[in-house]
Amino acid sequence: xxxxxxLRNYALRRIAVTAILLIIATAAVLTLITxxxxxxxxxxxxxxxxxxxAKTVADTFEHINIVKYxxxxxxDNEKDKAIYQAVRExxxxxxxxxxxxxxxxxxxxxxxDMRYIMTAAxxxxxxxxxxxxxxxxxxxxxxxxxxDNILNAAGGSxxxxxxxxxxxxxxxxxxxxxxxxxxTACVVGIDFDVSAVxxxxxxxxxxxxxxxxxxxxxxxxxxxxxxxxKVFSPIKKISVKMNSFDPEHEQEKLDIHSYHEIKExxxxxxxxxxxxxxxxxxxxxxxxxRAKTAAELNIARSIQIGMVPKQSSIxxxxxxxxxxxxxxxxxxxxxxxxxxxxxxxxxxIADVSGKGIAAALFMAMVMNMIRGKLRMxxxxxxxxxxxxxxxxxxxxxxxxxxxxxxxxxxxxxxxxFANAGHTRPLLTGGGKNRFLDPDTGIxxxxxxxxxxxDETVMLGSGECVTVYTDGITEAVSADKQLFxxxxxxxxxxxxxxxxTARSVINAVRSFSxxxxxxxxxxxLTLRYDIEGESSTDxxxxxxxxxxxxxxxxxxxxxxMPNKRRIALACEEMFVNIVRYSGSxxxxxxxRRSRDRLAVRFEDSGxxxxxxxxxxxxxxxxxxxxxxxxxxxxxxxxEKVRYSRKNDxxxxxxxxxxxxx
Amino acid sequence: xxxxxxxxxxTAVIRPEGWLDTQSADEFKEVLDTLGPDITQLTIDMExxxxxxxxxxxxxxxxxxxMNGAVTIINAxxxxxxVFRMTGFDKRLSIQ
Numbered sequence: 001x002x003x004x005x006x007l008r009n010y011a012l013r014r015i016a017v018t019a020i021l022l023i024i025a026t027a028a029v030l031t032l033i034t035x036x037x038x039x040x041x042x043x044x045x046x047x048x049x050x051x052x053x054a055k056t057v058a059d060t061f062e063h064i065n066i067v068k069y070x071x072x073x074x075x076d077n078e079k080d081k082a083i084y085q086a087v088r089e090x091x092x093x094x095x096x097x098x099x100x101x102x103x104x105x106x107x108x109x110x111x112x113d114m115r116y117i118m119t120a121a122x123x124x125x126x127x128x129x130x131x132x133x134x135x136x137x138x139x140x141x142x143x144x145x146x147x148d149n150i151l152n153a154a155g156g157s158x159x160x161x162x163x164x165x166x167x168x169x170x171x172x173x174x175x176x177x178x179x180x181x182x183x184t185a186c187v188v189g190i191d192f193d194v195s196a197v198x199x200x201x202x203x204x205x206x207x208x209x210x211x212x213x214x215x216x217x218x219x220x221x222x223x224x225x226x227x228x229x230k231v232f233s234p235i236k237k238i239s240v241k242m243n244s245f246d247p248e249h250e251q252e253k254l255d256i257h258s259y260h261e262i263k264e265x266x267x268x269x270x271x272x273x274x275x276x277x278x279x280x281x282x283x284x285x286x287x288x289x290r291a292k293t294a295a296e297l298n299i300a301r302s303i304q305i306g307m308v309p310k311q312s313s314i315x316x317x318x319x320x321x322x323x324x325x326x327x328x329x330x331x332x333x334x335x336x337x338x339x340x341x342x343x344x345x346x347x348x349i350a351d352v353s354g355k356g357i358a359a360a361l362f363m364a365m366v367m368n369m370i371r372g373k374l375r376m377x378x379x380x381x382x383x384x385x386x387x388x389x390x391x392x393x394x395x396x397x398x399x400x401x402x403x404x405x406x407x408x409x410x411x412x413x414x415x416x417f418a419n420a421g422h423t424r425p426l427l428t429g430g431g432k433n434r435f436l437d438p439d440t441g442i443x444x445x446x447x448x449x450x451x452x453x454d455e456t457v458m459l460g461s462g463e464c465v466t467v468y469t470d471g472i473t474e475a476v477s478a479d480k481q482l483f484x485x486x487x488x489x490x491x492x493x494x495x496x497x498x499x500t501a502r503s504v505i506n507a508v509r510s511f512s513x514x515x516x517x518x519x520x521x522x523x524l525t526l527r528y529d530i531e532g533e534s535s536t537d538x539x540x541x542x543x544x545x546x547x548x549x550x551x552x553x554x555x556x557x558x559x560m561p562n563k564r565r566i567a568l569a570c571e572e573m574f575v576n577i578v579r580y581s582g583s584x585x586x587x588x589x590x591r592r593s594r595d596r597l598a599v600r601f602e603d604s605g606x607x608x609x610x611x612x613x614x615x616x617x618x619x620x621x622x623x624x625x626x627x628x629x630x631x632x633x634x635x636x637x638e639k640v641r642y643s644r645k646n647d648x649x650x651x652x653x654x655x656x657x658x659x660x
Numbered sequence: 661x662x663x664x665x666x667x668x669x670x671t672a673v674i675r676p677e678g679w680l681d682t683q684s685a686d687e688f689k690e691v692l693d694t695l696g697p698d699i700t701q702l703t704i705d706m707e708x709x710x711x712x713x714x715x716x717x718x719x720x721x722x723x724x725x726x727m728n729g730a731v732t733i734i735n736a737x738x739x740x741x742x743v744f745r746m747t748g749f750d751k752r753l754s755i756q
Contacts, residue, residue: 546683564711564739571713575682628747629714635746 012224012232019220027213034208038201043161043172046192049098050160050174053190056094061178066105067117067185084118084136091120095190101171102191104134105178108142108154115139117186149175153187163194170194234258238266245273247280300360301327307364308335308522313498316639317654318410318461318593319345322497323524324505326471326517333359333401334469334520335367339375343641343652345410346374349422349524350403351469353443362399366391366444370405380405381418381454384444388420388452391445400445404467406526411589411598411652413459413528418452420444423470424485426492428500429527430463433489459528464500466492466526471519472504478514487511497527532556534590541586541603543578546571549588553599556592562636562658569636569653570599572629573610581605581649596638597655602648609642610651663691671701676716677708685715692723702727707735712743724753732756 066087091103104119119134142150146164153159153175160174171191177184234256241254251273256266304327313322323336333352340346348370352363369390373383384405391401404425406417417425421443424435441452459465468488475483491507494500501523508521534552539545553570557563577586583605591598614634615627633640639654661684666673672695680688695702702723706712724731732754736744744750 543683546681565742568711568713568743571681575713575715628717632714632743632746 012228015227016220016224019223023213023216023220026216027209030212031205031209034205035201038204039198042197042201046099046172046197047161047174049100050176050190050192051158053094053098053100053103054158054174054176054188057091057188058179060090061180061185063181065180065185066178067107067180088118088120091118092122095120095122098190099192099196100190101169101193101196102130102134102189104189104191105186106189107186108150109139111151112142112147113139114142114150114187146173149173150187150189153177153189154184156184160190161192172197230258231262234262234266238262238269242269245276247273247276250277296357300357303360303364304332304335307367312336312338314338314340314345316340316345316410317596317598318413318530318591319408319526319528320497321345321347321524321526322501323347323349323522324501325523326505326509326521328355328471328517328520332520333363334471334522335363336522336524337367337371338524339371341375342643343409343411343639343654345408345526346371346406347408347467347524347526348374348403348405349467349469349522350401351422351471351520351522352401353399358397358399362397362401366401366403370403374405374407379418379454380407380416381452384418384420384441384452385450388444388450389448392448395445398445400443402443402470406465406467408459408526408528410528410530410593411591411600413461413530415457415459415465415526416454417457418454420450420452423468423473426466426468426488427457428464428466428492429495430460433492435485435489436465461528461530464494464497464525464527466500466504467524468504469520469522471517471521472508472523474519475508475512475521476515476518477511483508483511497525500527501525530591530593532592534588536587536589538585538587541578541581541583541605543575545578545586546574549574552588552590556590557597560597560657562655565636566597566599566655569633569655572633573599573601573651573653576610576629577601577603577605577649577651580608587648595657597657598652599655600650600652602650604648607644608649609644611640611642661687663688665691665694667699670699671703672699673703673705675705675708679711680709680716681711681713682715685713685719688716689719692719692726700727701730701732703732703734705734706737706740709737709740712740714747717743717747717749720749720753 064087066084095101095103100122102119102121105117106114107117109115116134116138117136119130121130143166146162149159149162154177156177158174158176160176161172162175164171164173169191170193172194174190174192176188178186178188237254237256241251245251253270254266256263308325308327310326311322311324313320315321321338323338325334325336327334332355334350335352336347336349338345338347348367350363350366350370352359352366354362366387369387370383373386374380378386384403387403402421402423404417404419404422406415406425408415417438419425419438419440421440424437424440427434427436436455436457438455439453441450444450457465473483473485473488477483487507488504492500492504494503504523504525505521534556539548550567550571553567554563557566560566574586577583581603583603585604587600587602589598589600589602610630614630633653636655637653638656639652641652643650643652661679662677664675664677666675674691676688676691678684704720720731720733729752733744734756736755741750741755744753744755749755
């Protein structure tokens, strides 16, 4: 606000100062011009007066010879004296009439001297002094500066004005010859007082300059007042309004009465402020919208990160699974899932079409759907087919997803998997790397009859299966090359599952160094590792087989500090089966991994789940009636699982190697 | 399995050796069954016992009831003590 006022004063002051300077300059120029004009004018007036003077004198003395009074002697008689005086009075009168200061008559003698005949002065000139100094008969030497003029006049010409500054003052002198009876009788000089002339010119000049300057100043004053009221004051008001502009609140509009342009400024400002208010309103709405969208995106990312951690691993008897995900900047649709259930390891890797929140939600739905179906006990192909049916039934967005789902039995090394349009799994660690080439089905969500089938591969100890999304094979390098399957085949190395998965991720990362990661990268590796297995020949289902079973077990458990506890649990379970199953044969699978031992008993007796009815801790006195064995098994084994498959009871126990 | 029995007045000391499992439990039972009513204190010396399963434990419970609790177990290995701990035997039996 202060700035506005300052601005106004500043501008007005500048204009005022400039105008005053202009007026002063105008006055100065005017003074000069007027002065020159009037100087010339008065000088011309003097010349005209002098000519008039000369003509009058010439007419008057055409026949009166006043030269005969050129010596003092001739004034001896009274009559001549009276005539001399009369002529002098006459000349004096002419001086008063024409404004001349002096007039004097003289003769040139010896071409160097002048001899005065008569001098007359106007009323206000110092007659007495002049009368003596230029009196009758006074002879003086002609000053050098006057000589030419006087000689010129003596020669018969009207000469002047000759500006002379002598002791009689600053004068303009005119010389002309007085002709009497056709002869030059004498030379007449007329002095005009220059000071008087100048005073006159100054008087005219001063009057004109004062009047014009006053008029100009008055005009300027009026102009400044008008400017102030009509221009600067409204501008100041608009400026104050602009400074106090508040986009949040509607403000009263200024009503400016001024020139068109100022009104235009005011109208423009009013329009501008309305526009700004409008824009700010829009901007706020947009910002809120964006914040909302960002929040939604964060939710989407949270969903994704929550369901698909950056890395995750599980391990158990004979296996370890490691999964790593590198999400792209935008929320994408890769996901993996891995879990263990009933001694089986399940893993799923998938890539949902599209990105963003829709993909994230679709991903969440598909992931839960498949996990639920696998947990229900469906095989990978059954789970994918069932999921496909559901997705096709209701998929308005037309989204689809490629999925690889597998179930792995670490006790047998059997990997059952189904592939719905996903990339080929990679098998490493068994000497030469190779792709498993399954009968690939079509991506889920596209066609009702996806027709996935289960495929089986038996993994050998030390082998790894790596599954991945196309973010790996379709990674692009700085020179626009695709990572491709061949590089994957060559670069996937590592002993553990994590090393293998990370080797793939790192290879892709260094391959596409300097490029923005455009797609999610997800890799999952399962490694199978067993150190030994016993004979899997079936045993007769009778008590006498206990020794053989235990022999196989202890042979494999050699070096395990807790081998007797393991033997105890196995005996209890074995005896249980022999006593109650009624089966003829009992199948035993015993395998050892680096840190675990797994034992599986299979019998074809009536379905019986020994884990279904584990007795509570009994009173000590009731222990002789049984139930102690299964309780011990539960305490010794890391995991005990029962399942019934193909009319067989399958009981699996996993024991961890203990450091005792 | 090899089981030795030593009677000293009313006190009997039984020393099972090796593995006391479901199959050898019968032998152990036979030895316990030979103890007459004049025996009032039973000591089971497990110094040479490497292994015991629930079949053996059940016989010990039966003996415990039969002797009205006058059963003492001595020289049990850490592994066998662990089995007692798992089954809660250590809370009732006198294990030295």
